[in-house]
Amino acid sequence: MQMHAWVQTTFGGPESVALQDIPRPIPKADEVLVQVRACALNRLDLLQQVAPLVPGFSLPHIAGMDVAGIVSATGGSEGEALVGRPVVIDPVVTCGDCAWCRRDEPGFCPSLRTIGSTRAGGLAEYVVAPARNCHVYDPENLSPVMMASVPVASVTAWHGLLGAGRLQAGETIVIPGAGSGLGTAGIQIARRTGARVIALAAGAEKCRAAEALGAEIAFDRTAVDWVAAVRGHTGHGADFVWDSIGGAFLQQAIDACRIGGRVILSGTTAGNDSTIRNTSLFHFGRSLIGHGGYTRREMRETIAAYQTGALTAVIDSLYSFPDVPAAFAKLKSGEFFGKIVISIQ
Template sequence: MLALVQRAFGGPDVFTFDDVADPVPAPGELLVQVRACGLNRLDLLQRAAPLARGFSLPHIAGLDVAGVVVGHGAGLDDAAPAIGSRVLVDPVSTCGRCDRCIAGHTPYCEQLRTVGSTRPGGFAELVAVPAAHAYPIPVGMNYVEAAALPVPYITAWHALMVAGKLRPGETVLINGAGAGVSIALIQFAKAAGATVIGTIRGAARTARAVQVGCDHVIDCVTDHVTGHDVDDIASSVVRLTGGRGVDLAVDHVGPALFEATINSLAICGRMVFCGTTTGVRAEFDLPAVYHWGRTLIGAGGYHPYEFVDMLAAVAKHDLRPVIDSVRPFRELPQALARMEAGGFFGRLIVEM
């Protein structure tokens, strides 16, 4: 089969299209013919350096797989998706047997494996995946839309509903509103009856953030000498909330907006964080958190059942992912370059 294979760590040239052996599904696995695959920032991060324990070269990236079941490994029962069925894949699988799984800490399983990270992913014509983590594509959704769902929608669902415990009527701040995960956050927050304030850069993308459901959007001021004018975000949020601040904030941008996000919280507000787009170390004044009874929450991993809950919410509210662009598989390097350059709105998808 044809695959985009990573054989070293570095820049774009460590990915090359190669003809490699077809994967063979292990017991309990499916063989899926990939029809569409979503791009994620992790594809770029792991191009530069190994992040997840168990990552190895050569590697096939691609976390968000949608396709057709074309083969069965041994030991599958009638509950497994049939040959010919359309599936999307929860990329994370856990063992259910280790001490952490038995203790209920399934998201931190010692044997945790992720399609496209610690096992081969969807930047290929075929991929083997655990049958228990393949789900029917929602009715009326095509492969491209299905491939736009898994990572950003489960990340958003977990951050907002499980870690953040969003309640109806609350006001939520969502940073980086053009990212796939942010659009999912906006959709879930609106579906849950929240008021949404987004932050984004640029007038055109601000307008699109309103289109996807933001009640208010703060166009982050970019001063080319000093970078983000981060104080502007907190003061804008305070103004938009009548001096109160937001009940909940979800940030995946990291250090660039971390302190401004804390300062945007109401008294006893919560901030969930789940990303490192601008780095891994943040600075803020400790009293800004404890003096106001605010809570910082690391989003952490998700339980497999949350993926089922997420898909049910997508179906119930008829949510549709926003697609920035779709390219043929052979143009995957160009799609990765677009993601690296930034400035997109919604998901970048390749189609086989």
């Protein structure tokens, strides 16, 4: 049996990916075959077209970490109850048996692979995933397009703000990249927690959209000194700055904190290396906290929040399967607010 898939065979950019007719994957005993209905894009999909960033990446590769679809076959008895059900896939595939997996901290599993990054992803008509990674959702009020927007951005935001960051009601949090999937999920999660949100975005239009989503105020970080703006708005600095950017942003994030405030490190889109003034931390009792990986419990909690309507998928745009190159061009442009999703079949 064959299927269509967007396959990356070289490095270089969007032209390294082409639509191919390839054999449909066969699930192993603990896996299921999922007919992909929707797949959302993430920045890593774009970055790995240029160079391998995640250890274990190999060519040929099928990108797409955020997948929702229908289970069409099972490789063994574990997935039997899933056949025919609509599922959203947790892309983090682990051994399920090591000390970290048993403690529900799969992000630290030594054999971790990620669907769409270090194993075949969802920019295809079919994808294989372990049965235990498939979370059934109720299609009554949720669509595959909405669910495909959930795993990478929303569960990461849920873990970063509530798990690693321990965000509390009444605290003030700074959320950068307000138009990204992480940002739109983060703003909603913070508001739902009762926190006050200061959003950062590029451009006035995204700032207004962030405020419409629940931010108390949004600053255009291409136009103003956002650290001064945050200090001015709060009077003493933020309780919590979510650094999903890295690079030079980290020192700014520290400077935007109040005395005793904290920065959660959860991304390095601006670079893996940062230089900081030690005194800006130890003189003021501020903390840096590493994000780590989300837990399976947090994955279930996030899906439940969408199921009940506590969180809403923010979809920037929807593309058809043949239009994947145009979707990548949109992602590369940075001109979007919310997730870019591919509808398949």
